[in-house]
Amino acid sequence: MTAILGLNAFHPDSAACLVIDGKLVGAVAEERLGARNKHTMSFPENAIRWLLDDARLRLSDISHVAVARAPSANVMAKAGYALANPRVGLGAAARFFSRQKETSVTLKNLPEICGEDPARCKYEIYNVEHHLAHIASAYYLSDFDSAAGLSYDGSGDFASAMAARCEGTKIEITDRVRLPNSLGHYYTAMCQFIGFDLFGEEYKVMGLAPYGEDLYSEQMAQIVQTHGLDWFKLDPGFFSTHRALSEAQLSDNGKMRLGRLFSDKVIDLLGQPRDREAPVSQREMDIARSTQVHFERAAANCIETLAKKMPIKNLAMAGGCALNGVMNARIYRDFDVDKVYLQCAASDDGTAIGAAYHCWHEGLGKTERYHMTHGFWGPEYPDWRIRDAIKASGYTVYECRSQQDCVRKTADHIADGAVVGWYQGRSEWGPRALGHRSILANPAIPTMKDTINVKIKKRESFRPFAPSVLREEIARFFEQDIESPFMMHVVKFKPEWREVFPAVTHVDGTGRMQSVDRDSNRLYHDLISAVKDRTGYGIVLNTSFNENEPVVDTPEQAIACFDRTDMDVLVLGNFIMVKKSYSEGES
Secondary structure (H helix, E strand, C coil): CCEEEEEECCCCCCEEEEEECCEEEEEEEHHHCCCCCCCCCCCCHHHHHHHHHHHCCCHHHCCEEEECCCCCCCHHHHHHHHHHCHHHHHHHHHHHHHHHHHHHHHHHCHHHHCCCCHHHCCCEEEECCHHHHHHHHHHCCCCCCEEEEEEEEEEECCEEEEEEEEECCEEEEEEEEECCCCHHHHHHHHHHHHCCCCCCCHHHHHHHHHHCCCCCHHHHHHHEECCCCCCCEECHHHECHHHHHHCCEECCCCCEECCCCECHHHHHHHCCCCCCCCCCCHHHHHHHHHHHHHHHHHHHHHHHHHHHHCCCCEEEEECHHHHCHHHHHHHHHHCCCCEEECCCCCCHHHHHHHHHHHHHHHHCCCCCCCCCCCCECCCCCCHHHHHHHHHHHCCCEEECCCHHHHHHHHHHHHHCCCCEEEECCCCECCCCCCCCEEEEECCCCCCHHHHHHHHHHCCCCCCCCEEEEEHHHHHHHECCCCCCCCCCEEEEECHHHCCCCCCCCCCCCEEEEEEECCCCCHHHHHHHHHHHHHHCCCEEEEEECCCCCCCCCCHHHHHHHHHHCCCCEEEECCEEEECHHHHHHHC
8 A cells, every 4th residue: 555645834824735655535624623823834733643543544654745845946046146145045044954953853753743653653754845746746646647736825945826738647847936036925915005914814815806907017017027028027125025025923813814014115105004903095006907908918928938839729728816716717718718627725724635646657657547536525513413413503403314304495495585504515626616515595685795704704705605596507607608617717707697686796796606517516406407397597696604714624623613703504414404584584
C-alpha cells in the first residue's frame, strides 16, 4: 500500500488530504476542526488525525508526507531581492530561516503529534513548490490527457504565478512570475484600502464592484501595468509587501489579518482609506469596480501569453485568483478554451492535494490517474451522533421514513418560503458550500436576500447569494451554458429570468452559479428537482451553513447555528427540526 499524506502547512488555509494507492480518500481544511479559526496557518494536526482515524490507519502506515512548500525554489530571486532591498531583505531572510526551522521541527515531531512511536514511522518527506502544487491539484484531478496549466495568487515560495505544459503524468513549468509582482497582492491591497482588512475578504470586492463605475482606471494603471508585457508588473512604490506578510497574525477573536499591503503612495493617489466600521460609499464602490476591471485586464493578459506558448483548449487552473468567478466566466467568452478544470479547493488548502498527487505521479512514477468529480471529502457523522445532538438541544424532531420522504418535506418548506439549514453526508472540500453544508431558500421570493443577510448571515447587504441549478436547466436560465459543479463561475442570467429570481440575481444580472448533476450530487439533485416540481424552477438559493465562522462541521455546530439565527428549518440527515415560531406562522 502506498499512502500519501498531503499537507498545506505553515501557510494560510492549512489543510491535509490522504491518497491511498492513487485514490483520494479524504481532505479537510484545519479551520473546520479544532479551534475553528478561518484561514488558519496552524499546523493541520486535527485534519491529519481525522484523516488517519477515518481511514483506520496510523502514521506508521504512511509512506510519504507531501508538503506544498519548497524552500529551495526561487533561491536566486530571493537572494537578488534581498540584496536590492537590504532594509526589508534582511528581515525577510530572518523570517525565512525561522520558518525553515519551525517546519523542520514540526515535521520531525509529527509522530509525537499523532501519538506514535517515531521509530515505527518510516515515511519520506516530499516537497513541492507552492504554485506547482496548485497546478498539480487542478491537472492531476482533471480528466484531461493534456492541458495548459496556470496558477496565480498572492504568493508562495517567492512566486505569484506559474505557467506549465501538462502532458500525460508530466507537468513542465514554462514560466513564473516572482515577487514583488503579484496580482493577488494587488487585489488584496485594494481590498484592504476599501476597508475589508481581514484575510480572505477579496470576494467582497468582487461583489461590491458591480455597484460602481470604472472611474479609477488611470490610477489602477499606475499600480499594475500590463501594456507591452507578457504577464503584468506592479509598481513597488505602492506596496509594502514584506512588512504586511511579516505582520500577519491571528487576532484575539480568532480572525486572520495581514499587515497593511498598500503604501502611503496609494493614499496620495486615491485619498484616505475607508475604516472598516464606516459606511461603504460610492467612492469605495467605484474603486472596487476599477480594481476588478484592471484585475481582469491583467488576468486576460496572462491567458493571452499562455495561449502564445501552448494550446489552451484544455485549461487546468488554480490559486486564490482562480476563485474570481467573474474572470473565470470571461475566459469561456473571450478565449479559445473548450474546458477549464478548477477543482473545488482552488485556494491554498487545495495545494495539499496537489502535493500528494505530484508525489504520486512525478515522485513515484505512477501512471494511474484519478478524476475528482465531486467535492465531498470531509467528515461525516453517524445517525447516533445526530440523535444525541438533537436530544441535547431540546428541539422537537420529525424522523423521516426515507431519504425520499425527507426530500419531499424539505422541498415543501423551501417552496413555501422557509430558510432551511441542509446538513447531509460528508462535508465539502474547499471554500464553497455545495449542497452538503448549506443554507437553502426559494430564490423567487423578493425579500429572501435581505432576510438571510440580516437575520442569518449578518453580513453586508451588497453581497449576493449563489443559485444552485439543475445541470439540465443551465441553458434555460443563463446566457452561458457552463458546467460549474464547484461554483467557480459568475454568469449572467438571461434577461427574462432576472426579475424572477431576485434573491440570487446580482445588481449586474449575474449569479455565482453551481451546476448540480445527479451523478456527482444525487441527493441535492433530487432535492432541487423536488423544488422544481413545486415551483416550476430547478433552482434554489444556496449559501454556506455558518454565521461569521468556518462552515459548520459537527451536528452540534449545525444545531447551535440554527438556534442562534433566524433559520426556520434544520434538516440533519433524515431528521427535520422546525422552529416553533415558523410552524405557528404556517398555521
